[in-house]
Amino acid sequence: MKWMNSSCRPLVEAIVASFRDPAELPRQRLRTFTKRDWQATEFWLDTSGLALYFLDRVKAIGAADSVDGRILHRLEEKRAHNARRFADQFREFAELNKQFRAAGVCYANVKGFTLFPHTCPDLTARVQSDFDFLVESGQLSRCRALLEQRGYILTAATARTWEFKTPVSQRASIEGQYQPGQPRSVELHFSLDGAVRANDKLIYDPHLDRLGEWKWGKECFPALRPSDQLIGQALHIFGHLRNEHTRPSWLLEFRRHALARRGDRSFWNEVRDAAVTSREVSIALSLAAFLSSDLFGESETPALAEWPGNALPPLVADWRHRYGRRAVLADVPGTKLYLLLERALQGDVRVPGRTQRLRRVFPIHLPARIMPLAPRHSPRERFLSDLMQLRFLLYRTDFHIRQGIVYALEAWRCNRVWRSYSDCYGNPSSIETLGLRYGQAHNGASSAASDTK
Secondary structure (H helix, E strand, O other): OOOOOEEEHHHHHHHHHHOOOHHHHHHHHHOOEEEEEEEHHHHHHHOOOOHHHHHHHHHHOOOHHHHHHHHHHHHHHHHHHHHHHHHHHHHHHHHHHHHHHHHHEEEEOHHHHHHOOOOOOHHHHOOOEEEEEEEEEHHHHHHHHHHOOOHHHHHHHEEEEEEEOOOOOOOOOOOHOOOOOOOEEEEEEEOOOOEEEOOOEEEOOOHHHHOOEEEOOOOOEOOOOOHHHHHHHHHHHHHHHHOOOOOHHHHHHHHHHHHOOOOOOHHHHHHHHHHHHHHHHHHHHHHHHHHHHHOOOOOOOOHOOOOOHHHOOOHHHHHHHHHHHHHHHHOEEEEEHHHHHHHHHHHHOOOHHHHHHHHOOOOOOOOOOOOOOOOOOOOOHHHHHHHHHHHHHHHHHHHEEEEEEHHHHHHHHHHHHHHHHHHHOOOOOHHHHHHHHHHHHHHHHHHHHOOOO
16 A cells, blocks of 8 residues: 655646646646656545546646556546446445435435536546535434444544444555445534534534435435535635645635536625634635635636635735645645644744644654454454554654654744734734734735745
Protein backbone atom coordinates (compact mmCIF):
# COMPACT_ATOMS: atom_id res chain seq x y z
CA MET A 1 0.00 0.00 0.00
CA LYS A 2 1.46 3.34 -1.07
CA TRP A 3 0.38 6.16 1.21
CA MET A 4 2.31 9.09 -0.19
CA ASN A 5 4.18 10.28 -3.27
CA SER A 6 5.83 13.52 -4.38
CA SER A 7 4.06 14.90 -7.42
CA CYS A 8 5.39 17.20 -10.14
CA ARG A 9 4.10 20.55 -8.90
CA PRO A 10 4.12 22.33 -12.31
CA LEU A 11 2.02 19.46 -13.71
CA VAL A 12 -0.38 19.70 -10.78
CA GLU A 13 -0.88 23.39 -11.56
CA ALA A 14 -1.34 22.57 -15.25
CA ILE A 15 -3.98 19.95 -14.47
CA VAL A 16 -5.92 22.39 -12.29
CA ALA A 17 -5.57 25.14 -14.92
CA SER A 18 -7.01 22.84 -17.59
CA PHE A 19 -10.43 23.15 -15.93
CA ARG A 20 -10.48 26.94 -16.35
CA ASP A 21 -8.29 27.83 -19.35
CA PRO A 22 -9.41 27.97 -23.00
CA ALA A 23 -8.89 24.68 -24.82
CA GLU A 24 -5.71 25.62 -26.67
CA LEU A 25 -3.71 26.44 -23.54
CA PRO A 26 -4.07 23.01 -21.86
CA ARG A 27 -3.29 21.28 -25.17
CA GLN A 28 0.02 23.13 -25.39
CA ARG A 29 0.92 23.14 -21.72
CA LEU A 30 0.20 19.48 -20.91
CA ARG A 31 2.29 18.34 -23.87
CA THR A 32 5.47 19.76 -22.30
CA PHE A 33 5.59 17.26 -19.43
CA THR A 34 7.58 14.06 -19.52
CA LYS A 35 6.54 10.50 -18.87
CA ARG A 36 8.31 10.70 -15.53
CA ASP A 37 6.32 13.82 -14.57
CA TRP A 38 3.04 12.05 -15.32
CA GLN A 39 4.03 8.93 -13.40
CA ALA A 40 4.98 11.01 -10.37
CA THR A 41 1.66 12.88 -10.49
CA GLU A 42 -0.72 9.95 -11.04
CA PHE A 43 -0.99 9.34 -7.29
CA TRP A 44 -1.92 13.00 -6.73
CA LEU A 45 -4.58 12.74 -9.44
CA ASP A 46 -6.14 9.78 -7.67
CA THR A 47 -6.03 11.26 -4.17
CA SER A 48 -7.23 14.69 -5.33
CA GLY A 49 -10.49 13.21 -6.65
CA LEU A 50 -9.85 14.89 -10.02
CA ALA A 51 -8.62 11.89 -12.03
CA LEU A 52 -11.88 11.02 -13.81
CA TYR A 53 -12.99 14.64 -14.02
CA PHE A 54 -9.65 15.42 -15.68
CA LEU A 55 -10.14 12.59 -18.17
CA ASP A 56 -13.55 13.94 -19.16
CA ARG A 57 -12.15 17.47 -19.38
CA VAL A 58 -9.22 16.69 -21.71
CA LYS A 59 -11.54 14.70 -23.94
CA ALA A 60 -14.03 17.55 -24.08
CA ILE A 61 -11.40 20.10 -25.12
CA GLY A 62 -9.53 17.77 -27.48
CA ALA A 63 -6.41 17.59 -25.33
CA ALA A 64 -6.32 13.81 -24.72
CA ASP A 65 -3.31 13.42 -27.02
CA SER A 66 -1.39 15.85 -24.78
CA VAL A 67 -1.57 13.40 -21.87
CA ASP A 68 1.02 10.63 -21.50
CA GLY A 69 -0.35 7.58 -23.29
CA ARG A 70 0.12 5.19 -20.38
CA ILE A 71 -1.61 7.52 -17.93
CA LEU A 72 -4.45 8.13 -20.38
CA HIS A 73 -4.97 4.37 -20.76
CA ARG A 74 -4.98 3.90 -16.98
CA LEU A 75 -7.51 6.72 -16.58
CA GLU A 76 -9.75 5.03 -19.14
CA GLU A 77 -9.53 1.78 -17.18
CA LYS A 78 -10.35 3.54 -13.93
CA ARG A 79 -13.34 5.19 -15.59
CA ALA A 80 -14.67 1.80 -16.68
CA HIS A 81 -14.08 0.29 -13.23
CA ASN A 82 -15.77 3.23 -11.53
CA ALA A 83 -18.86 2.83 -13.69
CA ARG A 84 -19.25 -0.72 -12.37
CA ARG A 85 -18.47 0.47 -8.84
CA PHE A 86 -21.24 3.06 -9.10
CA ALA A 87 -23.75 0.35 -9.98
CA ASP A 88 -22.55 -1.73 -7.02
CA GLN A 89 -22.69 1.23 -4.64
CA PHE A 90 -26.12 2.32 -5.78
CA ARG A 91 -27.59 -1.08 -4.97
CA GLU A 92 -26.25 -0.77 -1.42
CA PHE A 93 -27.43 2.84 -1.22
CA ALA A 94 -30.97 1.84 -2.25
CA GLU A 95 -31.02 -1.09 0.19
CA LEU A 96 -29.91 1.08 3.13
CA ASN A 97 -32.64 3.59 2.31
CA LYS A 98 -35.18 0.79 2.08
CA GLN A 99 -34.26 -0.55 5.51
CA PHE A 100 -34.25 2.88 7.15
CA ARG A 101 -37.70 3.62 5.74
CA ALA A 102 -39.06 0.23 6.79
CA ALA A 103 -37.78 0.82 10.34
CA GLY A 104 -39.48 4.24 10.50
CA VAL A 105 -36.22 6.16 10.81
CA CYS A 106 -36.44 9.93 10.28
CA TYR A 107 -33.42 10.59 8.07
CA ALA A 108 -32.02 12.27 4.98
CA ASN A 109 -29.32 11.36 2.51
CA VAL A 110 -26.45 13.84 2.64
CA LYS A 111 -23.99 14.62 -0.19
CA GLY A 112 -23.03 11.68 -2.39
CA PHE A 113 -25.50 10.66 -5.06
CA THR A 114 -28.00 13.34 -4.05
CA LEU A 115 -25.70 16.06 -5.45
CA PHE A 116 -26.50 14.83 -8.97
CA PRO A 117 -26.95 16.51 -11.41
CA HIS A 118 -25.99 19.98 -10.16
CA THR A 119 -22.59 19.02 -8.76
CA CYS A 120 -21.73 16.18 -11.10
CA PRO A 121 -23.61 15.58 -14.37
CA ASP A 122 -22.30 12.01 -14.59
CA LEU A 123 -22.09 10.02 -11.36
CA THR A 124 -19.80 7.43 -12.94
CA ALA A 125 -17.09 10.12 -12.99
CA ARG A 126 -17.38 10.82 -9.27
CA VAL A 127 -15.43 8.76 -6.74
CA GLN A 128 -17.64 8.23 -3.70
CA SER A 129 -16.07 6.62 -0.66
CA ASP A 130 -19.02 6.37 1.76
CA PHE A 131 -22.72 6.92 2.38
CA ASP A 132 -23.76 9.85 4.57
CA PHE A 133 -27.08 10.06 6.42
CA LEU A 134 -28.53 12.69 8.71
CA VAL A 135 -30.66 10.98 11.37
CA GLU A 136 -32.45 11.95 14.54
CA SER A 137 -30.16 11.43 17.53
CA GLY A 138 -32.83 9.38 19.32
CA GLN A 139 -32.76 6.83 16.48
CA LEU A 140 -29.03 6.20 16.42
CA SER A 141 -29.31 2.88 18.25
CA ARG A 142 -31.91 1.65 15.76
CA CYS A 143 -29.71 2.71 12.84
CA ARG A 144 -26.70 1.02 14.40
CA ALA A 145 -28.60 -2.25 14.74
CA LEU A 146 -29.69 -2.08 11.10
CA LEU A 147 -26.14 -1.42 9.91
CA GLU A 148 -24.67 -4.20 12.05
CA GLN A 149 -27.18 -6.60 10.52
CA ARG A 150 -25.62 -5.72 7.14
CA GLY A 151 -22.10 -6.39 8.42
CA TYR A 152 -21.01 -2.87 9.34
CA ILE A 153 -18.92 -2.22 12.46
CA LEU A 154 -18.83 1.00 14.46
CA THR A 155 -15.24 2.25 14.07
CA ALA A 156 -15.39 5.87 15.29
CA ALA A 157 -17.76 8.14 17.18
CA THR A 158 -17.70 11.90 17.76
CA ALA A 159 -20.15 14.44 19.14
CA ARG A 160 -21.68 14.78 15.66
CA THR A 161 -20.96 11.60 13.72
CA TRP A 162 -20.82 7.81 14.03
CA GLU A 163 -18.73 6.04 11.41
CA PHE A 164 -19.26 2.44 10.35
CA LYS A 165 -17.16 0.24 8.08
CA THR A 166 -17.28 -3.31 6.81
CA PRO A 167 -14.36 -5.50 7.94
CA VAL A 168 -11.36 -5.86 5.63
CA SER A 169 -8.67 -8.53 5.40
CA GLN A 170 -6.15 -6.31 3.62
CA ARG A 171 -5.53 -2.64 3.10
CA ALA A 172 -6.95 -1.44 -0.23
CA SER A 173 -4.66 0.26 -2.75
CA ILE A 174 -5.41 3.72 -4.10
CA GLU A 175 -6.48 2.11 -7.38
CA GLY A 176 -9.00 0.10 -5.38
CA GLN A 177 -11.16 3.17 -4.87
CA TYR A 178 -12.40 2.70 -8.43
CA GLN A 179 -13.04 -1.04 -8.16
CA PRO A 180 -16.44 -2.60 -7.39
CA GLY A 181 -16.81 -4.86 -4.39
CA GLN A 182 -14.61 -2.76 -2.09
CA PRO A 183 -15.23 -2.39 1.68
CA ARG A 184 -18.05 0.03 2.43
CA SER A 185 -18.36 2.91 4.85
CA VAL A 186 -21.39 4.70 6.35
CA GLU A 187 -21.46 7.91 8.36
CA LEU A 188 -24.46 8.76 10.53
CA HIS A 189 -24.61 12.50 11.17
CA PHE A 190 -26.95 13.65 13.90
CA SER A 191 -25.86 17.26 14.22
CA LEU A 192 -25.28 19.54 11.25
CA ASP A 193 -24.86 23.31 11.56
CA GLY A 194 -27.85 24.92 13.26
CA ALA A 195 -28.88 21.94 15.38
CA VAL A 196 -30.90 22.86 18.46
CA ARG A 197 -29.38 21.97 21.84
CA ALA A 198 -30.37 22.29 25.47
CA ASN A 199 -27.94 21.77 28.35
CA ASP A 200 -25.37 20.76 25.71
CA LYS A 201 -27.62 17.92 24.54
CA LEU A 202 -28.94 17.67 21.01
CA ILE A 203 -32.72 18.09 20.78
CA TYR A 204 -33.23 17.95 17.02
CA ASP A 205 -31.71 19.08 13.76
CA PRO A 206 -33.96 21.52 11.84
CA HIS A 207 -32.67 20.23 8.51
CA LEU A 208 -34.99 17.25 9.01
CA ASP A 209 -37.97 19.61 9.09
CA ARG A 210 -37.33 20.98 5.59
CA LEU A 211 -36.31 18.03 3.46
CA GLY A 212 -36.49 17.68 -0.27
CA GLU A 213 -36.44 14.65 -2.56
CA TRP A 214 -33.77 13.24 -4.82
CA LYS A 215 -35.09 11.23 -7.74
CA TRP A 216 -33.34 8.48 -9.64
CA GLY A 217 -35.50 6.84 -12.26
CA LYS A 218 -38.78 5.94 -10.59
CA GLU A 219 -37.35 6.00 -7.07
CA CYS A 220 -37.32 8.92 -4.64
CA PHE A 221 -35.01 9.34 -1.67
CA PRO A 222 -35.17 11.90 1.17
CA ALA A 223 -32.43 14.51 0.82
CA LEU A 224 -31.51 17.96 2.07
CA ARG A 225 -33.20 20.84 0.30
CA PRO A 226 -31.04 22.48 -2.43
CA SER A 227 -29.74 25.44 -0.39
CA ASP A 228 -28.81 23.14 2.48
CA GLN A 229 -26.93 20.93 0.04
CA LEU A 230 -24.66 23.77 -1.12
CA ILE A 231 -24.15 24.92 2.45
CA GLY A 232 -23.35 21.34 3.40
CA GLN A 233 -20.69 21.19 0.68
CA ALA A 234 -19.14 24.42 1.98
CA LEU A 235 -19.16 23.14 5.57
CA HIS A 236 -17.63 19.85 4.42
CA ILE A 237 -14.80 21.74 2.69
CA PHE A 238 -14.36 23.97 5.74
CA GLY A 239 -14.11 20.92 7.99
CA HIS A 240 -11.33 19.47 5.86
CA LEU A 241 -9.50 22.81 5.63
CA ARG A 242 -9.35 22.58 9.42
CA ASN A 243 -7.60 19.23 9.04
CA GLU A 244 -4.66 17.89 7.10
CA HIS A 245 -6.08 17.18 3.64
CA THR A 246 -8.74 18.73 1.39
CA ARG A 247 -9.59 17.24 -1.99
CA PRO A 248 -9.56 19.81 -4.84
CA SER A 249 -12.45 17.90 -6.42
CA TRP A 250 -14.74 19.10 -3.61
CA LEU A 251 -14.05 22.71 -4.60
CA LEU A 252 -14.66 21.92 -8.26
CA GLU A 253 -17.98 20.32 -7.33
CA PHE A 254 -18.92 23.29 -5.14
CA ARG A 255 -18.27 25.65 -8.05
CA ARG A 256 -20.29 23.51 -10.46
CA HIS A 257 -23.21 23.44 -8.05
CA ALA A 258 -23.11 27.21 -7.65
CA LEU A 259 -22.99 27.71 -11.42
CA ALA A 260 -25.92 25.34 -11.93
CA ARG A 261 -27.99 27.46 -9.51
CA ARG A 262 -26.83 30.85 -10.79
CA GLY A 263 -30.27 31.94 -11.98
CA ASP A 264 -32.21 30.74 -8.93
CA ARG A 265 -32.78 33.88 -6.85
CA SER A 266 -34.83 32.17 -4.13
CA PHE A 267 -32.06 29.58 -3.73
CA TRP A 268 -29.43 32.26 -3.13
CA ASN A 269 -31.73 34.16 -0.77
CA GLU A 270 -32.00 31.02 1.36
CA VAL A 271 -28.21 30.59 1.31
CA ARG A 272 -27.68 34.18 2.40
CA ASP A 273 -30.27 33.90 5.15
CA ALA A 274 -28.43 30.89 6.54
CA ALA A 275 -25.11 32.73 6.39
CA VAL A 276 -26.54 35.69 8.28
CA THR A 277 -27.64 33.50 11.17
CA SER A 278 -24.49 31.34 11.34
CA ARG A 279 -20.94 32.61 11.50
CA GLU A 280 -19.61 29.14 10.64
CA VAL A 281 -21.74 28.97 7.47
CA SER A 282 -20.67 32.47 6.44
CA ILE A 283 -16.98 31.69 6.82
CA ALA A 284 -17.34 28.28 5.14
CA LEU A 285 -19.09 29.80 2.10
CA SER A 286 -16.51 32.60 1.84
CA LEU A 287 -13.58 30.20 1.90
CA ALA A 288 -15.21 27.78 -0.55
CA ALA A 289 -16.17 30.60 -2.94
CA PHE A 290 -12.69 32.12 -2.92
CA LEU A 291 -10.72 28.89 -3.23
CA SER A 292 -12.97 27.38 -5.90
CA SER A 293 -12.62 30.54 -7.98
CA ASP A 294 -8.88 30.75 -7.37
CA LEU A 295 -8.33 27.17 -8.52
CA PHE A 296 -10.94 26.67 -11.23
CA GLY A 297 -11.75 30.16 -12.50
CA GLU A 298 -13.83 33.17 -11.58
CA SER A 299 -17.44 32.33 -10.97
CA GLU A 300 -20.08 33.34 -13.48
CA THR A 301 -22.58 33.35 -10.63
CA PRO A 302 -23.15 36.92 -9.38
CA ALA A 303 -24.38 35.73 -5.99
CA LEU A 304 -21.18 33.74 -5.49
CA ALA A 305 -18.77 36.18 -7.10
CA GLU A 306 -20.13 38.99 -4.95
CA TRP A 307 -20.13 36.98 -1.75
CA PRO A 308 -19.23 39.44 1.01
CA GLY A 309 -15.50 39.30 1.71
CA ASN A 310 -16.01 40.84 5.12
CA ALA A 311 -17.49 37.54 6.26
CA LEU A 312 -13.87 36.62 7.00
CA PRO A 313 -11.93 38.04 9.94
CA PRO A 314 -8.59 39.55 8.87
CA LEU A 315 -6.42 36.70 10.12
CA VAL A 316 -8.57 34.13 8.30
CA ALA A 317 -8.48 36.25 5.12
CA ASP A 318 -4.71 36.41 5.41
CA TRP A 319 -4.50 32.62 5.81
CA ARG A 320 -6.77 32.20 2.80
CA HIS A 321 -4.50 34.27 0.54
CA ARG A 322 -1.27 32.95 1.99
CA TYR A 323 -1.94 29.23 2.42
CA GLY A 324 -5.35 28.25 0.98
CA ARG A 325 -4.17 27.13 -2.45
CA ARG A 326 -1.06 25.48 -1.03
CA ALA A 327 -3.07 23.48 1.51
CA VAL A 328 -5.61 22.25 -1.05
CA LEU A 329 -3.09 21.21 -3.73
CA ALA A 330 -0.67 19.52 -1.33
CA ASP A 331 0.32 15.90 -1.76
CA VAL A 332 -1.33 13.35 0.52
CA PRO A 333 -1.33 13.18 3.51
CA GLY A 334 -1.55 16.98 3.44
CA THR A 335 -0.03 19.67 5.63
CA LYS A 336 -0.20 21.14 9.11
CA LEU A 337 -1.06 24.58 7.77
CA TYR A 338 -4.54 24.03 9.20
CA LEU A 339 -3.06 24.72 12.64
CA LEU A 340 -2.45 28.29 11.50
CA LEU A 341 -6.05 28.46 10.30
CA GLU A 342 -7.21 27.35 13.76
CA ARG A 343 -5.21 30.17 15.32
CA ALA A 344 -6.70 32.59 12.81
CA LEU A 345 -10.25 31.43 13.57
CA GLN A 346 -9.63 31.98 17.27
CA GLY A 347 -8.16 35.42 16.61
CA ASP A 348 -5.02 34.26 18.39
CA VAL A 349 -2.04 36.49 17.47
CA ARG A 350 0.04 35.16 20.34
CA VAL A 351 2.69 32.50 19.93
CA PRO A 352 1.48 29.24 21.56
CA GLY A 353 3.51 27.95 24.49
CA ARG A 354 6.00 25.15 23.94
CA THR A 355 3.76 22.43 25.40
CA GLN A 356 0.78 23.57 23.31
CA ARG A 357 2.91 23.69 20.15
CA LEU A 358 4.21 20.17 20.71
CA ARG A 359 0.69 18.79 21.25
CA ARG A 360 -0.50 20.42 18.04
CA VAL A 361 2.37 19.23 15.91
CA PHE A 362 2.98 15.81 17.51
CA PRO A 363 -0.31 14.29 18.75
CA ILE A 364 0.14 12.02 21.74
CA HIS A 365 -2.74 9.71 20.84
CA LEU A 366 -2.36 6.70 18.56
CA PRO A 367 -4.09 6.73 15.15
CA ALA A 368 -7.35 4.86 14.72
CA ARG A 369 -7.14 1.31 13.38
CA ILE A 370 -7.17 1.41 9.60
CA MET A 371 -8.19 -2.23 9.07
CA PRO A 372 -11.34 -2.93 11.13
CA LEU A 373 -11.59 -6.52 12.30
CA ALA A 374 -14.76 -8.57 12.43
CA PRO A 375 -15.89 -9.63 15.94
CA ARG A 376 -14.71 -13.14 15.09
CA HIS A 377 -11.32 -13.01 13.42
CA SER A 378 -8.45 -15.42 12.99
CA PRO A 379 -4.95 -14.97 14.49
CA ARG A 380 -3.65 -14.40 10.96
CA GLU A 381 -6.14 -11.56 10.39
CA ARG A 382 -5.11 -10.00 13.71
CA PHE A 383 -1.42 -10.28 12.79
CA LEU A 384 -1.91 -8.68 9.38
CA SER A 385 -4.01 -5.92 10.89
CA ASP A 386 -1.41 -5.19 13.58
CA LEU A 387 1.41 -5.22 11.03
CA MET A 388 -0.42 -2.77 8.80
CA GLN A 389 -1.18 -0.59 11.82
CA LEU A 390 2.52 -0.49 12.72
CA ARG A 391 3.43 0.58 9.19
CA PHE A 392 0.76 3.24 9.35
CA LEU A 393 2.08 4.49 12.70
CA LEU A 394 5.59 4.88 11.25
CA TYR A 395 4.16 6.68 8.22
CA ARG A 396 2.23 9.09 10.45
CA THR A 397 5.28 9.72 12.62
CA ASP A 398 7.30 10.66 9.54
CA PHE A 399 4.51 12.99 8.45
CA HIS A 400 4.38 14.72 11.84
CA ILE A 401 8.13 15.31 11.82
CA ARG A 402 8.29 16.65 8.26
CA GLN A 403 5.23 18.83 8.49
CA GLY A 404 6.12 19.91 12.01
CA ILE A 405 9.25 21.56 10.64
CA VAL A 406 7.21 23.26 7.89
CA TYR A 407 4.65 24.46 10.42
CA ALA A 408 7.34 25.91 12.67
CA LEU A 409 8.80 27.95 9.80
CA GLU A 410 5.44 29.22 8.60
CA ALA A 411 4.29 30.01 12.14
CA TRP A 412 7.39 32.17 12.58
CA ARG A 413 6.56 34.06 9.38
CA CYS A 414 2.91 34.42 10.31
CA ASN A 415 3.68 35.74 13.76
CA ARG A 416 5.31 38.85 12.31
CA VAL A 417 2.30 39.55 10.08
CA TRP A 418 -0.34 38.83 12.69
CA ARG A 419 1.36 41.00 15.28
CA SER A 420 0.78 43.89 12.90
CA TYR A 421 -2.96 43.24 13.19
CA SER A 422 -2.61 43.24 16.93
CA ASP A 423 -0.63 46.49 16.91
CA CYS A 424 -3.23 48.19 14.71
CA TYR A 425 -6.41 46.84 16.28
CA GLY A 426 -5.49 45.71 19.76
CA ASN A 427 -5.28 42.07 20.78
CA PRO A 428 -8.68 40.57 19.94
CA SER A 429 -9.32 37.27 21.59
CA SER A 430 -12.24 35.99 19.57
CA ILE A 431 -13.37 35.52 16.01
CA GLU A 432 -16.45 37.67 16.65
CA THR A 433 -14.37 40.68 17.73
CA LEU A 434 -12.18 40.38 14.66
CA GLY A 435 -15.24 40.07 12.42
CA LEU A 436 -16.75 43.29 13.75
CA ARG A 437 -13.55 45.20 13.06
CA TYR A 438 -12.85 43.60 9.72
CA GLY A 439 -15.42 45.51 7.69
CA GLN A 440 -13.90 48.87 8.67
CA ALA A 441 -10.25 47.98 8.96
CA HIS A 442 -9.61 45.37 6.25
CA ASN A 443 -7.98 47.69 3.72
CA GLY A 444 -5.43 49.00 6.18
CA ALA A 445 -4.79 45.55 7.60
CA SER A 446 -4.23 44.08 4.16
CA SER A 447 -1.67 46.75 3.41
CA ALA A 448 0.13 46.00 6.65
CA ALA A 449 0.15 42.29 5.82
CA SER A 450 1.45 42.78 2.29
CA ASP A 451 4.28 44.99 3.54
CA THR A 452 5.61 42.15 5.62
CA LYS A 453 5.35 39.34 3.06
